[in-house]
Amino acid sequence: MIAAIKPAGTNTRGLLAYLYGRGTHDEHFDPHIVAGFAMLGMPDPGRDENATLTELGRYLDEPVSLRNSEFGKPVTDHVWHCPVHAAPEDRYLSDAEWGEIAQRIVQAAGIAPPGDELACRWIAVRHADDHIHILATTVREDGRRPKLHDSGLRVGDACRDIEKDYGLRRLKKADRTGGRRPTQAEVHKAERLGWEQPSPEWLQDRIRAAIPHVTGAEEFIAYLEASGIEVQARRGPPGDLLGYAVGRPGDVNEAGEQIYHPGSKISPDLSLPKIKARLESSTPEEHPTARRHHPSTPWHQATDALDTLHTDLADDTHAQAHITALGELLEATAQKAPAHLRAELQDASKAFARAQRSQIRAEDTVLATLVRTRLAGAHRRMDTGRPPRMQEYDLISGLTGLGALLLHRGTHPGLLEDVLRYLVQLLQQPVIVHGEAVPGWWTSDSPSGRPDAAWPRGHGNFGMAHGVAGPIALLALSARAGHSVAGQHQALIHCCRLLEGRASYLPNGATAWPETLTIDGWIDRSTMPRRPGRPSWCYGTPGIARALQLAAIACSRAATQRLAEDALTACAADPEQLARIDNATVCHGWAGLCLVMDRAAADTVPDSVLRRVLPRLRSRFAAHVAQHALPGTAGLLTGGDGILLALHTLNPTHPVATGWENCLLLN
Numbered sequence: 001m002i003a004a005i006k007p008a009g010t011n012t013r014g015l016l017a018y019l020y021g022r023g024t025h026d027e028h029f030d031p032h033i034v035a036g037f038a039m040l041g042m043p044d045p046g047r048d049e050n051a052t053l054t055e056l057g058r059y060l061d062e063p064v065s066l067r068n069s070e071f072g073k074p075v076t077d078h079v080w081h082c083p084v085h086a087a088p089e090d091r092y093l094s095d096a097e098w099g100e101i102a103q104r105i106v107q108a109a110g111i112a113p114p115g116d117e118l119a120c121r122w123i124a125v126r127h128a129d130d131h132i133h134i135l136a137t138t139v140r141e142d143g144r145r146p147k148l149h150d151s152g153l154r155v156g157d158a159c160r161d162i163e164k165d166y167g168l169r170r171l172k173k174a175d176r177t178g179g180r181r182p183t184q185a186e187v188h189k190a191e192r193l194g195w196e197q198p199s200p201e202w203l204q205d206r207i208r209a210a211i212p213h214v215t216g217a218e219e220f221i222a223y224l225e226a227s228g229i230e231v232q233a234r235r236g237p238p239g240d241l242l243g244y245a246v247g248r249p250g251d252v253n254e255a256g257e258q259i260y261h262p263g264s265k266i267s268p269d270l271s272l273p274k275i276k277a278r279l280e281s282s283t284p285e286e287h288p289t290a291r292r293h294h295p296s297t298p299w300h301q302a303t304d305a306l307d308t309l310h311t312d313l314a315d316d317t318h319a320q321a322h323i324t325a326l327g328e329l330l331e332a333t334a335q336k337a338p339a340h341l342r343a344e345l346q347d348a349s350k351a352f353a354r355a356q357r358s359q360i361r362a363e364d365t366v367l368a369t370l371v372r373t374r375l376a377g378a379h380r381r382m383d384t385g386r387p388p389r390m391q392e393y394d395l396i397s398g399l400t401g402l403g404a405l406l407l408h409r410g411t412h413p414g415l416l417e418d419v420l421r422y423l424v425q426l427l428q429q430p431v432i433v434h435g436e437a438v439p440g441w442w443t444s445d446s447p448s449g450r451p452d453a454a455w456p457r458g459h460g461n462f463g464m465a466h467g468v469a470g471p472i473a474l475l476a477l478s479a480r481a482g483h484s485v486a487g488q489h490q491a492l493i494h495c496c497r498l499l500e501g502r503a504s505y506l507p508n509g510a511t512a513w514p515e516t517l518t519i520d521g522w523i524d525r526s527t528m529p530r531r532p533g534r535p536s537w538c539y540g541t542p543g544i545a546r547a548l549q550l551a552a553i554a555c556s557r558a559a560t561q562r563l564a565e566d567a568l569t570a571c572a573a574d575p576e577q578l579a580r581i582d583n584a585t586v587c588h589g590w591a592g593l594c595l596v597m598d599r600a601a602a603d604t605v606p607d608s609v610l611r612r613v614l615p616r617l618r619s620r621f622a623a624h625v626a627q628h629a630l631p632g633t634a635g636l637l638t639g640g641d642g643i644l645l646a647l648h649t650l651n652p653t654h655p656v657a658t659g660w661e662n663c664l665l666l667n
Contacts (some may be wrong), residue, residue, distance in 0.1 A: 001159045001168055002085045003105055005152050009079030012137060013057035019125045019133050020045055020053060031127035035099035037112060037119065046125075060121045063139040070143070080111060080120075080136040080148075082155070087169040088130070098132050099124065101162055108158035109151040111136045118142045149414050189251075199248040199259070203229065204266050207246065217241050217276050232260050236480055237553065238602050243272050243482060264413075273410030371402050371415050378422055387431045387438070387458055390445040393423070394461075395470035395665060397449075403474050407481060408662045417485050420478055423471045424487040428494055433457050436519050439498075441468045447516050460517040462502070464543030464665065465587070467516075468495070473665035476550035492551045496560045499548045503563070506531065510574050511567035515539040532571070534580040537592030537664060538637075541571045546596050546666060553603060565610060568600050572613045578620070584628065586664070587637040590621040591646035598650055599666040618650055636663075 009015060020031045032046030033039075043051035043059060058065075061078075068074040084105060086093060093101070102124035106112040111134075112119040122136035138146055163170045182190075182198035190198040197205070206229060214220045221244060224231050230247035245260035253259055264271035269278075378392050378399060391397040395404065403419035406412050429440045434457050442460050446452035449466065461467030472495045475488055502525075504512045512532035514521065537543045549564035551557075571577050572593075583589040594617050601610045625647065630640035645660055661667070 001087065001090075001101075001163050001171070003082055003155045003159050004085075005109070005155065006081040006083070008077035008138070009081060010076050012061050012079050012135070013053060015079055015081055015135055016053045016057055019127060019135065023127070028127040031125055032095075033123050034095045034126045034132060035102040036123040037121045042123070056123075060123065060135070060137045063121060063141055063143065064137050067139050067143045075139055075145075078138050080109075080122075080134075080138050082109070082134040083131055084134065084159075085131040090130070090168045092129060093166070095126065097166065098126055101166075102132060102134050104158050104162060105134060105155055106136065108154045110146050110148050110154070111138070111151075120146055149418060193250070199251045200261055200266050202248055203246050203261060204270065207263065207266065207270050211275065211278065214279065216279060217272060220275060220279070230258050230260070234482065241272065242480075271410060367402070367405065367409075368412055368415055371399070371406065371412075371419065374399055374402065375418055375422055378426075382425065382429070382440075385431060387433055387442050387444045388426070388440075390443045390449045390461070390466055393426055393441065393471060394466040395474075396465050399423070400470040400474050400665075401663070403478075404663060404665055407474070407478055407483070408659070413483065416478065416483055420475060420483065420485045420488060423475055424485060424491040427468070427471060427475075427491045428487070433519060436523065438519060438522060439468070441471065442522075455518070457519045460522055461515070462499075462513050462517075462544055463515060463539035464547060465538035467539075468498070469544045469547035470665060472499075472551050473547040476547070476554040477665060477667070479554040480550075489555060492555050493557070496548065496551050496555060496557055499544065499551075500560060500563065503567070504530070508570075508574065508576070510541075510570045510577065511545070511563070512541060513544045532574070532577050534588065535571045535574075535577045535593055536581075536588045537596050537666075538587045541567055541577070542593055542596040542600075545571070546600050549600055549603060565600065565604055565608070568597060569608075569610045569613065572597055572610065572617055581624075583631070584621065584624050584643045585631065585638050586642035586646060589643075590617075590624050591643050592664075594618055594621045594650055595646055595661055595664065595666060599661075602667070615652070618652065621650070622647070 020028075022028055030046065033042060033044045036042050043056045045051045045053055045056060064075055064078045082105065084101065103112075106120075106122050107114050111122055118141040120136050120138055120140055122134060124132045124134045126132045138148065140146060160171065162168070182200050186198040186200060190196075195202070206227060207224070210220060210223045210227065214223050218241060221231055221233055221241070224244075224246060228249060230249060232245040232247070233241060234243040234245070236242050243262065243264075245262045246266075247258045247260045251259045262271075263275070268274070374392070378388070381388060381392065393399050395401045399419055399422060403416060403423070406416040406419065426440045430437045431440055431442060432438075433442060433444075436457075439460065442458055444451065444458040446455035447459060447461065447466075462469060464470050464473065472492070475492055475495075478484075479488060479492070499513065502513055504514075506512060510532050515533055532541055534540050535542050545564045545567040549561055549568070552560035552564060581589055581593065584591055586592045586595070594614075597610065597614055597617055601608065601614055604610050625643060630643060631638065633639045634641055636642040636645070649661065
């Protein structure tokens with residue numbers, strides 16, 4: 001059974017006209033409603049000669065019309081349409097059975113959760129033996145929109161259960177790794193132009209054929225271009241490759257413009273992050289001398305993996321690497337095989353692609369479950385109007401840190417967008433604490449992260465590790481990477497104004513922000529800091545100013561960007577501030593300061609003062625490490641591991657670019 005949720009529509013009456021019409025080839029017969037949100041009194045033009053499509057459309061649209069009359073921006077994308085098809089060999093299903101199936105699908109989708117009396121209005125129309133169409137209007141009776149993210153996956157799971165319960169043809173459960181099927185328009189276009197394959201399939205074959213021949217992302221893009229594929233690379237401000245889209249030569253729209261398909265839309269495993277991870281996983285770990293005598297081509301890597309396959313499958317990471325290697329072996333074999341064998345080997349390669357895409361890393365599932373659980377708890381708390389605990393949203397323990405991991409991995413873009421929507425609401429929706437309106441990120445905890453009688457009204461935290469700078473940086477970096485949700489730009493502008501307004505401009509030219517504020521300090525701005533604190537990543541000027549710089553770049557606020565960069569430059573050149581650093585750690589010391597300055601300088605003009613002071617800061621960092629023993633404890637933020645990583649990363653001669661510092665939300 002296939003349930004295919006269509007893109008959101010705008011015209012309920014128009015869709016009803018199709019469902020109750022004759023069809024494009026006169027294939028519709030006896031259209032009628034088999035199930036709905038409230039069958040009693042439902043106008044059904046297929047069974048009541050006095051009922052009209054207009055009447056039924058207005059009946060379904062009533063919550064939409066009511067919301068649009070009471071709120072500012074009207075809802076237009078409110079028509080949810082899901083055809084549900086049985087397999088040709090399946091038995092005949094009665095109206096009652098189709099009605100039960102429709103009920104289970106709208107429950108799974110979130111259109112009408114079980115027991116929810118304020119759910120969306122919906123109907124299921126049958127106009128053929130083998131399928132129904134479910135139509136819903138996605139405004140609930142209480143005016144809210146339903147939560148439909150991942151509804152396709154949930155509906156697919158429901159269909160697998162329905163197949164089992166009704167004795168229908170059983171399909172495999174979706175794992176979100178397969179490439180999308182070409183649309184009817186793409187299929188018809190290929191037929192019209194005499195192409196053997198629609199463009200997405202043609203492109204997918206050529207992308208997969210390219211991967212075994214390259215060793216890095218830039219080389220991958222160059223290989224596609226050399227193969228005659230139209231490539232559109234998406235890059236960040238420093239020139240970093242962020243994503244790509246490909247087009248088939250000759251595949252143009254009505255205006256004659258090239259049509260491009262993002263790699264992730266062709267197939268989830270062909271997104272740039274997935275391809276990078278695949279290429280990195282196939283890098284041989286050999287001594288350079290040995291590598292001269294052992295070429296590191298995909299063919300050699302694949303055959304080596306095959307030789308050691310039986311010894312290494314117990315470990316998930318190694319197992320995934322072996323699957324990748326075997327997939328490349330099949331792909332390489334198919335490309336070089338004799339013509340009479342090539343077609344069969346290409347079919348085998350495609351069949352194996354599903355196993356190669358297998359999401360073997362169980363932590364992705366655990367991560368997704370954790371994020372959904374934490375988001376649900378956060379939204380329940382928001383509904384009560386209470387302020388959050390620090391660990392709900394902060395970078396170290398909360399949803400900002402989980403969002404940073406989702407952004408880095410690139411495996412759950414929809415879930416990342418859910419986190420971004422939460423942060424947009426957190427940053428802009430105030431809460432009331434003891435009768436005073438304070439920002440939504442005002443925590444009920446003390447700065448220690450726990451409730452404390454000495455802080456009865458909680459506090460406002462400006463730091464990167466535990467405060468508002470973390471969510472600001474995540475929203476800005478997500479926007480830079482192409483992840484955007486409604487209200488994100490406005491939230492960043494709001495935060496730019498917040499940090500501009502809360503900055504203290506000191507006589508020596510330095511800029512300082514409060515690390516924490518009580519409610520009295522929030523109301524009375526005369527209590528703003530008179531001197532800068534320790535220049536640390538976690539709470540000090542460096543982390544806060546970097547978050548402001550990122551937000552300003554995302555919003556194209558040049559004056560705000562200059563303010564942030566001036567604050568960083570003054571910090572880097574201020575002996576009083578630098579004298580407050582008493583250790584080399586990432587969290588509070590030289591490592592964190594130098595990492596912030598290095599990443600911030602990369603976003604400045606080439607001749608900026610900040611770039612010029614970097615060598616001096618790195619020298620002082622190295623000198624401190626040389627003169628003092630490393631901390632006795634292991635750890636990234638406050639231990640020796642983070643210090644050593646920072647030293648390698650900032651080495652001007654041989655920098656190490658592993659991306660480990662992404663967890664600090666600096667880049």
